[in-house]
């Protein structure tokens with residue numbers, strides 16, 4: 352199952368820079384691990400915002416929820432999840 356996830360990062364303005372830097376470091380590790388596992392298929396920065404648009408390829412909404420809530424930055428992100436299904440005009444074999 353494919354899901355589009357929009358993540359808006361909202362770190363508290365008074366968070367110590369070294370705490371923020373460590374959170375971002377471990378977040379990057381986790382995000383790259385999920386990409387290598389094929390779960391996080393696309394990761395795009397939204398131009399001009401501290402936000403991303405991502406495509407996840409998971410077995411279920413429960414799995415997506417577990418992955419998203421495991422992210423170190425999860426407490427500091429607003430997320431919008433959209434379930435995707437195959438478009439009848441798509442020519443890509445992996446759009447499912």
Ligand SMILES: O=C(O)C[C@H]1C=CC(=O)O1
Pocket residue numbers: 358360378379380382401402403424
């Ligand atoms: O920077 C972000 O968009 C937030 C988060 C998502 C992946 C990652 O490495 O950080």
